[in-house]
Amino acid sequence: MSRFEDKIGKNIIEVKRLSHIYGNTDRGIKNISFGVKPAEFIVVAGQNGSGKSTLFRHLNGLLSPTSGEVWIHGKTVSSNLEYARQIVGMIFQDADCQIVGQTVFEDAAFGPENLRLPIGEIHKRTNNALKQLGLLHLKDQNPATLSGGEKRRLAIAGVLTMRPEVIVLDEPFSNLDYAGICDLLSSIIWLHQAGHTIILSTHDIEKVIFYASRMIIIHQGCIVGDDKPEILLKEVEKFGIREPCLSKLGMNIIPWDK
Ligand SMILES: Nc1ncnc2c1ncn2[C@@H]1O[C@H](COP(=O)(O)OP(=O)(O)OP(=O)(O)O)[C@@H](O)[C@H]1O
Ligand SMILES: [Mg+2]
Structure with a gap:
């Protein structure tokens, strides 16, 4: 039994009525609630400015809520920061x-x-x-000289050394080319198969949707959909997210990288 399996069925993370409003604006996230179970692969989809990064920054206490709270294994993130950061590893x-x-x-x-x-x-x-993460041959290199894809894989390697239960990736595919995306995607799939719970944000669901067990749609700071991807795919364009081509053609989704 893996060290993750003994907790199956219980939520690792519980986000309860979480709001974060920036200063005197109406921007941020509003009244967000959801739970995360072990072994889930969750895609948080939303257009630019919808609140994905704001939400993620609460999962390991980088931001404090305006109201509401995030709980990890029954402990509030805000008063257990070190614990939260051991359970939840974040790729910015x-x-x-x-x-x-x-x-x-x-x-x-x-x-x-x-x-x-x-x-x-x-x-x-x-x-x-x-x-x-396929980086051992670069171990003596200066990280500043790595390619964009290598830097992102290095960020994952750094998080992995902490053995987090949950790995959160915020827009991991941005600025990567086809080969970079394929490499990163296979690393993420491997992490999931190795027992990590994955939460990944994107405005472009096509690349990853085949692998996701669940999709949460965030729009103007609120959750407007939370279900199996196949249930939500026809809804996404209402919220500024592009429906995958195969879904538009009425065909089954296949892996993007195969
Ligand atoms: N530090 C800040 N001060 C004021 N407003 C902010 C701040 N950070 C984010 N916002 C606003 O909050 C909203 C949500 O931003 P956030 O970065 O969470 O969106 P996002 O979904 O991650 O966007 P993107 O896809 O562009 O990364 C936006 O309207 C943004 O302008
Ligand atoms: Mg963002």
Whole structure:
């Protein structure tokens, strides 16, 4: 039994009536509620400015709610930040802002070093994560010199060394070319098959929808759909999200990368 399986059936994350309004504007997210179960693969779909990044920043306490709360395994994120960040690993929309090391290895090792794990354990976790993400041959390279796709995979490797139960990826495919998207997609599929719960945001659902077990549509800061992707696909264009071509043609969705 994997360490994730003993919690099957219970929500890992519960977002309860969460609102975050920026300053004196009416922008942000409003009254968002949903639960996340182990092994789900959730696509959070919404057009630019709909509130995806704002929502994600609450899942590991980078933003504090205006009202409502996020709970992780029954503990509020706001008063258990360190715990929340061990359970939920975040890959930001901008991979550059996640780089902290002088070399690829140092960068990926930052998390376990911060946890003050024994040196052997740090090396084991870091080498494994770099290997899984196809970056071991670049371990001595300066992260600033990596390609966009490699930077995003490095961000995932860094998160993976912390062994999070949930991996949250905010617009992971932006600015990547076809090969970069295929590489990243196969890494994400592998993470899911390895037992991680995946929450991924995108305004372009075509690439990932085949693999998703659930889609949450966010529009103007509110959830307007939360169901199996096949149930929601015909609805998405009302909310500024492009319906996948195959769905438009009335055909079954097939993997984008095959
Ligand atoms: N720091 C901020 N101050 C004021 N308004 C903000 C701030 N950050 C985001 N917003 C506003 O909140 C709304 C939601 O923004 P958010 O970045 O969460 O959207 P998004 O769905 O992630 O968009 P994108 O697809 O472009 O990444 C937008 O209207 C945005 O202008
Ligand atoms: Mg965003």
